[in-house]
Amino acid sequence: MGGFAKVNAVSPLPLRLGIVTVSDRASQGVYEDLGGPAIRAYFTEVLTSPFEAVPRLIPDDQATIEAALRSLVDEEGCCLVVTTGGTGPAIRDVTPEATVAVGDKEMPGFGELMRQVSLKYVPTAILSRQTAVIRKNALIVNLPGKPKSIRECLDAVMPAIPYCLDLIGGPFLTTDESKVKVFRPKEK
Amino acid sequence: MGGFAKVNAVSPLPLRLGIVTVSDRASQGVYEDLGGPAIRAYFTEVLTSPFEAVPRLIPDDQATIEAALRSLVDEEGCCLVVTTGGTGPAIRDVTPEATVAVGDKEMPGFGELMRQVSLKYVPTAILSRQTAVIRKNALIVNLPGKPKSIRECLDAVMPAIPYCLDLIGGPFLTTDESKVKVFRPKEK
Amino acid sequence: MGGFAKVNAVSPLPLRLGIVTVSDRASQGVYEDLGGPAIRAYFTEVLTSPFEAVPRLIPDDQATIEAALRSLVDEEGCCLVVTTGGTGPAIRDVTPEATVAVGDKEMPGFGELMRQVSLKYVPTAILSRQTAVIRKNALIVNLPGKPKSIRECLDAVMPAIPYCLDLIGGPFLTTDESKVKVFRPKEK
Numbered sequence: 001m002g003g004f005a006k007v008n009a010v011s012p013l014p015l016r017l018g019i020v021t022v023s024d025r026a027s028q029g030v031y032e033d034l035g036g037p038a039i040r041a042y043f044t045e046v047l048t049s050p051f052e053a054v055p056r057l058i059p060d061d062q063a064t065i066e067a068a069l070r071s072l073v074d075e076e077g078c079c080l081v082v083t084t085g086g087t088g089p090a091i092r093d094v095t096p097e098a099t100v101a102v103g104d105k106e107m108p109g110f111g112e113l114m115r116q117v118s119l120k121y122v123p124t125a126i127l128s129r130q131t132a133v134i135r136k137n138a139l140i141v142n143l144p145g146k147p148k149s150i151r152e153c154l155d156a157v158m159p160a161i162p163y164c165l166d167l168i169g170g171p172f173l174t175t176d177e178s179k180v181k182v183f184r185p186k187e188k
Numbered sequence: 189m190g191g192f193a194k195v196n197a198v199s200p201l202p203l204r205l206g207i208v209t210v211s212d213r214a215s216q217g218v219y220e221d222l223g224g225p226a227i228r229a230y231f232t233e234v235l236t237s238p239f240e241a242v243p244r245l246i247p248d249d250q251a252t253i254e255a256a257l258r259s260l261v262d263e264e265g266c267c268l269v270v271t272t273g274g275t276g277p278a279i280r281d282v283t284p285e286a287t288v289a290v291g292d293k294e295m296p297g298f299g300e301l302m303r304q305v306s307l308k309y310v311p312t313a314i315l316s317r318q319t320a321v322i323r324k325n326a327l328i329v330n331l332p333g334k335p336k337s338i339r340e341c342l343d344a345v346m347p348a349i350p351y352c353l354d355l356i357g358g359p360f361l362t363t364d365e366s367k368v369k370v371f372r373p374k375e376k
Numbered sequence: 377m378g379g380f381a382k383v384n385a386v387s388p389l390p391l392r393l394g395i396v397t398v399s400d401r402a403s404q405g406v407y408e409d410l411g412g413p414a415i416r417a418y419f420t421e422v423l424t425s426p427f428e429a430v431p432r433l434i435p436d437d438q439a440t441i442e443a444a445l446r447s448l449v450d451e452e453g454c455c456l457v458v459t460t461g462g463t464g465p466a467i468r469d470v471t472p473e474a475t476v477a478v479g480d481k482e483m484p485g486f487g488e489l490m491r492q493v494s495l496k497y498v499p500t501a502i503l504s505r506q507t508a509v510i511r512k513n514a515l516i517v518n519l520p521g522k523p524k525s526i527r528e529c530l531d532a533v534m535p536a537i538p539y540c541l542d543l544i545g546g547p548f549l550t551t552d553e554s555k556v557k558v559f560r561p562k563e564k
Binding site: 105106107108109110112113116134139157159160163164167168183184185 | 464465466467469473484487488491492495498499500501502503504505507
């Protein structure tokens with residue numbers, strides 16, 4: 001027991017990172033899932049604290065997405081879950097609705113900043129409805145579908161994610177500061 | 189049948205464009221509707237694909253606005269509807285509420301960008317609650333009341349509107365590129 | 377009657393300004409309330425029209441916050457209420473939820489602009505869920521907890537607040553223009 005606490009202090013508990021690819025076509029094998037692996041590669045490159053990826057590949061169905069998000073947080077113990085795909089205006093795009101439905105609190109600043117950053121590259125960034133929520137002690141963040149846009153969005157919000165996890169009781173994350181500089185405000 | 193498809197391919201189906209002026213005073217004839225004609229003039233100047241304007245002039249009443257929006261999309265076949273007026277904080281300003289009430293999906297990026305652009309001109313831009321939604325295969329966008337602000341907001345969001353209509357099954361829009369440069373991302 | 381109107385014209389009715397500090401620890405006396413006094417100092421410095429502060433110091437409990445906001449608007453006659461604290465992602469942070477629950481209309485532009493301004497200083501600004509609403513003839517604005525951030529946010533939104541109060545039937549506010557330049561658009 002004391003040993004557990006000691007291990008915990010020396011090397012922090014690994015983050016369980018849910019990665020949810022939402023795509024009718026990729027989930028049917030019609031084409032390759034590029035978003036999920038791009039997210040995994042990003043965290044492998046940027047995080048210096050340990051993490052384990054828990055991937056999911058599911059169709060654009062709201063009930064299925066909700067079930068995946070709930071399971072990753074409640075059963076798999078993921079304190080961070082990122083989704084890719086399904087944030088646009090088309091009829092099958094329901095990732096934001098599923099995300100809000102399972103959230104305890106919405107975090108509007110994530111979607112605002114990610115759209116603002118994407119707008120530097122493409123005017124169609126305003127068509128993305130991506131958001132973020134807190135569910136229990138987990139942060140769930142919607143990302144776009146394309147690997148290039150995923151990286152741009154993660155670069156924008158990643159500096160704030162470790163402190164967010166501190167505040168909701170998640171593991172202590174550290175990053176390669178040459179890639180992403182984490183910010184933790186001093187307590188007042 | 190083949191003839192219809194051919195006509196459709198050579199010259200695209202015209203956009204039915206709903207233009208809804210929301211104003212107690214203009215709808216009573218107390219003063220002239222300036223917003224509606226300003227919107228029509230903008231699209232006449234910018235669009236090179238065919239369109240037909242379907243105008244409405246109604247008071248600041250939520251049920252009336254909702255009925256107008258539903259009728260323009262469901263009965264008139266408008267794939268794009270723009271409103272002008274009723275987005276402020278006053279008690280009679282209910283255009284955003286009516287818009288959200290008839291929408292299947294909210295598109296937060298439109299309001300965010302339009303407020304950001306208007307903020308370059310006036311600090312009171314934050315008082316505008318304008319938003320956008322998808323209803324069935326139509327995009328509904330709230331614009332401000334003043335012709336000058338209408339133009340600023342349309343210039344900001346217009347580059348993304350044709351691709352949005354592509355995604356929801358609307359007609360293919362083209363513009364005079366010297367005025368508004370449309371952006372359509374390449375499919376991945 | 378005429379005398380009242382005359383007095384009103386010469387020296388405007390004072391603004392009743394609700395100041396709500398939301399903090400479990402400050403409300404238990406565990407530490408000092410710094411946010412409330414910082415807000416009062418800001419308005420004392422900036423407003424040249426008369427105002428009376430109506431302060432409240434309450435815990436992070438949603439029902440308690442809602443009751444305080446309702447009482448300040450409905451019973452105390454405050455046409456402007458500002459809160460400090462409780463806007464983050466932690467489980468006890470429920471100020472935005474309480475604010476939206478008592479609001480007739482949400483004003484998304486306030487939260488968007490305050491987060492944008494705070495982002496110039498700290499990347500964790502996206503973790504703030506602060507918003508603003510209209511309740512009856514009052515504007516309610518969420519501010520962060522730290523005095524430095526309070527000032528940054530008030531500097532950003534203050535230029536639009538007097539015109540907002542004009543539109544909802546509040547008193548006519550004036551400021552020291554060397555500190556905050558108020559903007560009132562000309563009527564069309």
